[in-house]
Amino acid sequence: MELKSKGLISLDINGDVYDYKLYESLKSLSKTKSQRKSAKELNISHTVFNRRILKAEEKLGFKIAEKVGNGTLLTLNGRQLLEEFQKYAIQIEETADINIVGGHISTGLLESIDLPFNVNIYSSNDEDAFELAKRGAVDILTLDDPLIAFERDLNFLPIAYDYLVLISSPESKKIESISDLENLDFVNVSGSAQRLAWNSLKHYDIEFNIKKNVNSQFDAFKLVRNSENLYTFLNASYFNGNDLLKYDTRHVISMIKVNEDKPQVDEFVRYIINDTQKDIENQGFTPMG
Structure with missing residues (x-):
């Protein structure tokens, strides 16, 4: 094509x-x-x-x-x-609006809030969003997972907490403890915070298999819900599931100021941090305050 x-x-x-x-x-x-x-x-x-x-x-x-x-x-x-x-x-x-690009979860959160700013929000995965931000094509970068910021020592601003829940089909075996995850087959979502789940399973010496890789949490959800043999971990802010790794997978949803020369960017950041925490909580995230 x-x-x-x-x-x-x-x-x-x-x-x-x-x-x-x-x-x-x-x-x-x-x-x-x-x-x-x-x-x-x-x-x-x-x-x-x-x-x-x-x-x-x-x-x-x-x-x-x-x-x-x-x-x-x-x-x-x-x-x-x-x-x-x-x-x-x-x-x-070329616009006076604030251009924002970021992961599906973080941009979805911003889109859910009634903002008193003119914004253009573009959703992607963290890696692709970061590539656009590197070229200076946007004003603000949002991240579903702070890994990119940690790896590059970027100054990121936390706006909410989220964690991962285990998703399975209604026909799948009931998972009551971490040991029940032994040798299960999982769907991986590229560029998501799932690395926290996989690292946690390795920490607990749980053997597991990555059977499929997809680019969207919604694709992972559909695959798992239609198969009694597949499992995945998805963001609790968007999906209901088993929270047995809640504390192991808690992570920050964040944003990075890319264009610090545009005055509206600082105003937007201050507004999100100071005035939207109740809205963030209503969307299923844990507010920073």
Whole structure:
């Protein structure tokens, strides 16, 4: 698949141009997980929204969204397409707005808060977000896992705590203690805080197997819920599960000021740290205060 930028937030994919309307649709759907809610957010009918997705899928030759339960999620191809849009959007837009890029969990938290700022929030994994931040393409970097900041001695600002819970299908054997995890098969989410779970299992001398690797916690959740032989650890702020490694996997959700020359950045950081802790708690995270 050959990708080229074609004007403001448009992509040329194998000769077909996909403009900002598809970009807005994918961005909204990644947040709402519902075609109807996204259609309402974009002020179009559900029929128009659905046709836009189907038309793009027909031209692309692959699915970009799929029904899951009562909602609709982006497929892996859909998320990759959205991330390509976002990379070009960040690089070509000169704006007074605050541009934020970060991991799926940390950006999802910021998107859930009613902010008195004009912000553009782009969701990716920590590694890809860091690469964009290194190029100076954004104003603020958020991290689901502070590892990148620790490794590079970056000055990060904690905004919340989270921890990991064990996820399994209803048909899986009941896990009551850490020893019950011996020799189980797990799904790994690349670029997530799961390293804390794997390190903890090694610390407890638990043998385990990584059977699958995915790029999204939602993909991991779907795989595990549809298999009685697979398990995974996901963020407690988004998923309900067994908290037997709660204290071993507690970690910081953080942000890093990339563009310290933009006055709004300091104002935004102060607001998040001082005025949003109740909102953060309401979203299932543990506030810093």
